[in-house]
Each structure stands twice: as structure tokens, then as C-alpha cells.
Amino acid sequence: MTSTRPARDAALHADVDRPSRREQILQAAAQLFAERGSRAVGVDDVGAAVGVTGPAIYRHFASKDAMLAEMLLRISERLLAGGSEVVARAGDDVHGQLRALIAFQVDFALDNPALITVQDRDLGTLADADAAQVRRLQRRYVEVWVAVLARLHPAADAAACRARAHAVFGLINSTPHSAGRLSRPAMAALLSDMAWAAATA
Numbered sequence: 001m002t003s004t005r006p007a008r009d010a011a012l013h014a015d016v017d018r019p020s021r022r023e024q025i026l027q028a029a030a031q032l033f034a035e036r037g038s039r040a041v042g043v044d045d046v047g048a049a050v051g052v053t054g055p056a057i058y059r060h061f062a063s064k065d066a067m068l069a070e071m072l073l074r075i076s077e078r079l080l081a082g083g084s085e086v087v088a089r090a091g092d093d094v095h096g097q098l099r100a101l102i103a104f105q106v107d108f109a110l111d112n113p114a115l116i117t118v119q120d121r122d123l124g125t126l127a128d129a130d131a132a133q134v135r136r137l138q139r140r141y142v143e144v145w146v147a148v149l150a151r152l153h154p155a156a157d158a159a160a161c162r163a164r165a166h167a168v169f170g171l172i173n174s175t176p177h178s179a180g181r182l183s184r185p186a187m188a189a190l191l192s193d194m195a196w197a198a199a200t201a
Contacts, residue, residue, distance in 0.1 A: 009114045011078050012071060022060045024050050026074070029067045034114035034176075038068050038122045068122060069130040075115050076137035079108065083144045094151040101145060102195045105172050106188050113176040120173070142166070152200060168195050 012019075012026045019027065028049035032041045043064055044054035061067045086100035109116055123131060145165040146158060153161060172191050182190065 009112045011075050011108060011112045011115060021050075025057060025060055026067060026071050029064075030071055030114045030118055033068065033071075033122060034117040038064065038118070038125060065125075065127065068118070069126055069134075071115070072119060072123060072126065072134045073130070073137070075112070075119065076134050076141070080137050080141045080144070082108070083141050087144060087148065094148060097148045098152065098199055099196070101148060102168075102172075102192050102199070105169070106191045106195065109172050109175045109191070110184055110188060116173050117176045149199065164199060168198050171195055171198055 009027055009030050012023050012030065025046060029041070029046045032045055032049060041064070042054070043057050046064070046067070047054040047057050061070070082104055083101060086104045087097045090096040090100040123134060126134065142162060142165050145168070146161045149161040149164055150156065150158065153164075156164075172195055175187065175191070181187075
């Protein structure tokens with residue numbers, strides 16, 4: 001039986017089934033950065049992972065730092081667009097909006113463990129301008145959650161809702177540390193239930 005599950009860390013791909021060479025390079029770099037840290041990985045290492053020489057990488061990226069910047073910008077854009085879309089699709093039901101956001105974040109975390117690790121560990125190594133852009137996008141994604149949480153907790157101020165959102169992210173994004181201990185459906189259900197409890201407590 002052929003699996004219909006997307007490739008690991010495919011959030012970097014516009015077309016999961018037919019990633020471009022540029023996207024293949026980004027995915028390989030994400031895996032290597034997650035395993036070793038971006039500073040311990042060379043351009044030649046990334047090239048070897050996708051079957052090209054190191055210098056061929058430079059046709060796609062000016063440097064290893066450029067790979068990291070594009071990787072983190074792409075996933076930040078994907079999170080913001082995806083989160084906004086699932087809330088819009090859920091209509092006006094705030095509980096439906098929250099369930100949609102939780103399901104979206106759980107799927108992202110389970111399908112992109114290397115990217116979660118790289119984001120957590122290597123964001124601080126980006127150039128200032130790139131880091132600022134990533135953080136702007138991430139703040140906008142957090143505010144999608146804050147708007148929903150504020151409706152669920154009308155007595156809470158924005159700071160409290162923001163803290164709650166970050167706590168839920170921390171819970172869901174812990175998945176790289178627990179990968180393989182449960183099946184994906186079981187892990188998704190567990191994370192979803194725990195995230196719901198944390199968001200609504």
C-alpha cells in the first residue's frame with residue numbers, strides 16, 4: 001500500500017509530490033541543521049545529501065545562512081497563512097476556530113520535526129534583518145491565536161492570552177523530543193486533547 005502521508009518536513013514545499021531542487025536543498029538542510037546545528041553543517045554536507053556538489057548549491061543559495069533564512073521565513077509564512085485560513089473556514093464558532101487552530105499546529109509539528117528543532121535552536125543565528133522579518137511573521141501568527149483565545153476568555157487581557165498561546169505552542173512543539181513513542185494518530189490525539197485543555201482551562 002502506498003502511503004498518502006506527506007514527506008517529513010514538507011512545509012518547505014509548494015508541491016509536496018514534486019519538490020523543486022531548491023526545495024529539496026532546503027529540506028536536506030533542515031534535516032542536517034536539526035541533527036547537528038546549523039553551524040556544524042557545511043555547504044558540501046547539504047550538497048551530498050541531495051546528490052550534488054557543494055558549488056552547485058550556490059546556483060540556488062548565496063550561502064548557508066541564506067538557506068536558513070529562507071527556511072525559517074517560509075515556515076513562518078506557511079504558519080500565518082494556514083492559521084488564518086483554518087480560522088476563516090471555521091466560521092464564527094470560537095470553539096470550532098480553536099479546534100481548527102490546534103489541529104493545524106499539531107499536524108505542522110508532527111509533520112515537520114526538523115523545522116521545529118531548527119526554529120527553536122537557530123533563529124538567533126540569523127542576520128538581524130532576517131530575524132526581524134521572521135519574528136514579525138510569527139507575532140502575526142500568535143495574534144491569530146490571541147484573537148480566538150480572547151473570545152474564549154473575555155476577562156483575560158491580551159498579555160494573558162498571548163502567554164496562553166505560547167504555552168500551547170510549547171506543548172505541541174515538544175514533539176521532536178517524543179517522536180516515535182506513539183503512533184502518529186495516537187500522538188496527534190494526545191497533543192490535541194492536551195492543547196485543548198491548556199487553551200480552555
